[in-house]
Amino acid sequence: DCEHCGTVTRYTDDYDVDDCVELVSPILTSAHSRGLRSICKDLEFAPRSDSAGVHVHVEANDLTVRMIRDLILAYDRIEPLIEASYDRKVRGYCKRRSVSELLDVVSGSKNHTDPTRMPTGDRYVTVNLMSLQSHGTIEFRAMGPRYNYDHLTRWAMFCREMVNIVRNGATIKDWSKVTSWD
Numbered sequence: 001d002c003e004h005c006g007t008v009t010r011y012t013d014d015y016d017v018d019d020c021v022e023l024v025s026p027i028l029t030s031a032h033s034r035g036l037r038s039i040c041k042d043l044e045f046a047p048r049s050d051s052a053g054v055h056v057h058v059e060a061n062d063l064t065v066r067m068i069r070d071l072i073l074a075y076d077r078i079e080p081l082i083e084a085s086y087d088r089k090v091r092g093y094c095k096r097r098s099v100s101e102l103l104d105v106v107s108g109s110k111n112h113t114d115p116t117r118m119p120t121g122d123r124y125v126t127v128n129l130m131s132l133q134s135h136g137t138i139e140f141r142a143m144g145p146r147y148n149y150d151h152l153t154r155w156a157m158f159c160r161e162m163v164n165i166v167r168n169g170a171t172i173k174d175w176s177k178v179t180s181w182d
Contacts, residue, residue: 036149043147050090052145054152056159057137063167065118068129069109071138071166074175075127076102079142082181085155088144093124105129138163 060068079096088094097105101121108119120129128139140159146152165174 033153036152040147040149040152043145046147048145051092053088053094053141054143054146054155056140056143056156057131057135058140058160058163059136060115060132060138060163061136063115063138063163065109065112065115067166068115068118068132068138069106070171071163072097072102072105072127072129073172074166074170075162077172077175078178078181079126081178082158083142085151085181086142086144087146088142094126094141095122095124097121097125097127101125 063071076097086094105119105121112118116133118129120132123130124141126140126142128141131137131139140155140162143152143155
């Protein structure tokens with residue numbers, strides 16, 4: 001992810017790993033993506049940027065304000081357990097939400113019924129809510145430049161399942177029982 005350099009490349013079969021680009025995969029519909037596997041193979045041993053990362057968008061058009069609030073609280077609760085898997089040195093583009101920002105989003109959500117109008121906070125946090133308005137997704141920005149196919153597909157499935165679990169009614173009380181990432 002090289003948003004600061006202004007170059008965006010959609011994945012094709014010919015790209016140069018030395019270019020400063022953002023590679024955007026097509027929407028993944030399964031854990032078996034030939035394109036993603038190819039990118040990972042090419043990038044696994046490439047030099048890493050300290051600020052580069054992998055962003056996963058999960059469709060969230062059907063989430064209620066309460067579900068989004070519960071997701072933010074759940075992620076904040078379990079982030080210390082999963083942070084080591086991020087493989088990040090620099091967190092400028094995916095900061096952990098501050099307590100005050102977390103409270104602003106959660107308390108502000110009580111005044112809204114439309115998820116696209118609730119407070120989102122900063123875009124450059126681990127769970128970006130601003131993408132709800134522009135893409136209808138929740139964007140998970142935490143993963144660093146770790147281009148191992150198996151690791152990335154597990155991360156994408158984890159992000160998807162966090163949203164699904166909240167969609168199915170899990171509350172912060174349920175997430176408080178989580179004690180490890182393994």
